[in-house]
Amino acid sequence: MVVTRHLLPSIEARLGELFDATFNQADLPLTHEQLVAAVQEADVLVPTVTDRIDAELIAAAGPQLGLIANFGAGVDHIDLAAARARRIIVTNTPGVFTDDTADLTMALIIGVPRRLREGTALIRRHEWTGWAPSVLLGRKLGGKVLGIVGMGRIGQAVAWRARAFGLTIRYHNRHRLPQAIETMFGAEYVEDLDTLLRDADIVTLHAPATEATRGMISAERIASMKPGATIVNTARADLIDYEAMIAALESGHLGGAGLDVFPQEPKVDDRLVALPNVIAQPHIGSATVEGREASGEKVIANIRFWADGHRPPDQVLEGLF
CATH class of the missing domain: 3.40.50.720 (NAD(P)-binding Rossmann-like Domain)
Structure with missing residues (x-):
């Protein structure tokens, strides 16, 4: 699993306990080349709104990539059609912000x-x-x-x-x-x-x-x-x-x-x-400790459901898999 941005310490600690996770400690947006490397190796990608997950990037993904567990409710930065074509499940974190x-x-x-x-x-x-x-x-x-x-x-x-x-x-x-x-x-x-x-x-x-x-x-x-x-x-x-x-x-x-x-x-x-x-304001609509923690918990829940072979609760492409 690759997490593209630095999340709250409690969320990263839990992800590290449950999964083999790689974190972005620099907390700068990954370059396109870094995102390509991530999707070629990871089975789960945890992106945020700052990551452009377009058709080109999804086409470069390895066959092991099965889940894009987005941190945040909005998914307009993800090419959902391309993900569907590759049978990659996309989840988000609705309601928490x-x-x-x-x-x-x-x-x-x-x-x-x-x-x-x-x-x-x-x-x-x-x-x-x-x-x-x-x-x-x-x-x-x-x-x-x-x-x-x-x-x-x-x-x-x-x-x-x-x-x-x-x-x-x-x-x-x-x-x-x-x-x-x-x-x-x-x-x-x-x-x-x-x-x-x-x-x-x-x-x-x-x-x-x-x-x-x-x-x-x-x-x-x-x-x-x-x-x-x-x-x-x-x-x-x-x-x-x-x-x-x-x-x-x-x-x-x-x-x-x-x-x-x-x-x-x-x-x-x-x-x-x-x-x-x-x-x-510097894009702080969701910038509360409580909201970011709740979003991270939803990410964890979605990954756990998927890893256990179940439909994640916040699957975006509902009914297509």
């Missing part, structure tokens, strides 16, 4: 309209001259429309939190949720994404990156949004045309953005860093 990501999303939903980045910068520059009735005026949340794009586990967790702040919840999803769930969250379904984007004061993205969703927040759709609207993205950078978003932020059409994901991580565009109305 739901609350953590929703908490960070809510922090951005609050922080951008209330200009928390600008206030913090003012204090750190020692330029604050005291309370004043017209300084750093933000926007209140109560009564504003929150548009949630993608109403899965995380989208629903955000809706639950946002309702307590008096936000009006509207959502767009591939399929409408049952009425009972809509009632629980006080959420209104909007079938047309363009309508949702035009009406929302704050848009938060919680869709996976697929062929259907990549670039869905396009230049045209950003232009159609309300002047002063906010975009929050803790999902995948591929969902947004970042060039168009930056232009809209610089022009003042968008009021701000809260971002935890970027197109060329770990690089962050200097224009985003310079904008005072952007709160940028």
Whole structure:
């Protein structure tokens, strides 16, 4: 087994006890050549979102590779069709980061309209001259429309939190949720994404990156949004045309953005860093001790089930093996 990134010590210790595991103590993303070497020798690969497991890499795998036990819920960095063709089982760790990501999303939903980045910068520059009735005026949340794009586990967790702040919840999803769930969250379904984007004061993205969703927040759709609207993205950078978003932020059409994901991580565009109305975080949506530990435990459980000849509980390619 090859584990591509440094995990929590308790998880690595357990993996080392149970399996013949090789760890990445440097905790830098493996190069393509190192990943090729790993899949040619390992029977189990434990990758993360920083590893591109594409068709070329899977084609280079040795016949012994039987399981890709992903650390994390998202699997858009893995070519699932190529894995299926090679009869390699893919598992993930769903559910463990739901609350953590929703908490960070809510922090951005609050922080951008209330200009928390600008206030913090003012204090750190020692330029604050005291309370004043017209300084750093933000926007209140109560009564504003929150548009949630993608109403899965995380989208629903955000809706639950946002309702307590008096936000009006509207959502767009591939399929409408049952009425009972809509009632629980006080959420209104909007079938047309363009309508949702035009009406929302704050848009938060919680869709996976697929062929259907990549670039869905396009230049045209950003232009159609309300002047002063906010975009929050803790999902995948591929969902947004970042060039168009930056232009809209610089022009003042968008009021701000809260971002935890970027197109060329770990690089962050200097224009985003310079904008005072952007709160940028280093992909920390799942960065809690509890969440990372729970994800590691799911990885261990999936490997143990597979090693014992059983179907892993979190198999992604359900029904195909």
